[in-house]
Amino acid sequence: MKVYTTDRSNDRSEPERIKVGVADYAVAHAGSTLVTSGLGSCVGIALADVEAGVAGLAHAMLPSASAELKREEAADDVHPDVWKYVDTAVPELVRELADAGAERARIEGRLAGGSAMFEFESSAGAVGERNVAAAREALDASGIxxxxxxxxxxxGRSLSFDVEAGELSIRRAHGETHVI
Known part of the structure; x- marks a missing residue:
């Protein structure tokens, strides 16, 4: 039986893998890899300041938070659902990166996901398309x-974000891997 552990006190040569769940995020420093899977209509928002060795990855499900959630965020507490919505996840991720040592002017963004996984489409458009549009808008509004x-x-897609290199590796469900 093989035992897996997060204790790396004896082995520093292997990068730390940090899993990001759905409606979740993580910020890490060089030597780490941020990973997420199950991106269909969701978007993976990967932000990095390579020079500072700081990066973050958010896995957002929906384009926009309700006005009520945005009011709660204004109270200076981070609402747990902030990572569920693209329009609230992006500015919060930028803030988290800055708190971890990133220089805002050097942060660069990469996006993955936004697939049309189902035939269903509302009058506002497919969720994946709306997520991508919201991500582009939020990045632009944040100056990223x-x-x-x-x-x-x-x-679907699975992501692996190398913090040190700032490279986002995307494994597509049909087997192809693409690095951006």
Whole structure:
């Protein structure tokens, strides 16, 4: 039986893998890899200041938070659902990166996901398309340049974000891997 542990006191050569769940995020420093899976219509928002060795990854489900949630956030407490919505996750992730030592002017963004996983589409458009549009808008509003993206399609994705290199590796459900 093989035993897995997060105790790396004896082995510093292997990068730390930090899992990001749905409606979740993580911020890490060089030597770490941020990973998430199950991106369908959700978007993975990867932000990095490579020079500072700080990066973050959010896995957002829906384009926009309700006005009530936004009012609660204004009270200076981070509402647990902030990571569920693209329009609240992006500015919060930028703030978290700055708190971890990133220089706001050097943060660059990458996006993945936003697939059309189902035939259902509302009058406002498919959720994946709306998530991508909301992410682009939120990045622009935060002054974060979008370096590259792997969006759309009708397939799922898994992400691996190398904090040190600032490279986002995207494994598509049909087996192809793409690095941006």
């Amino acid at each position: 340049p979008l370096i590259d993206s792997d969006i759309g399609g009708d397939y």
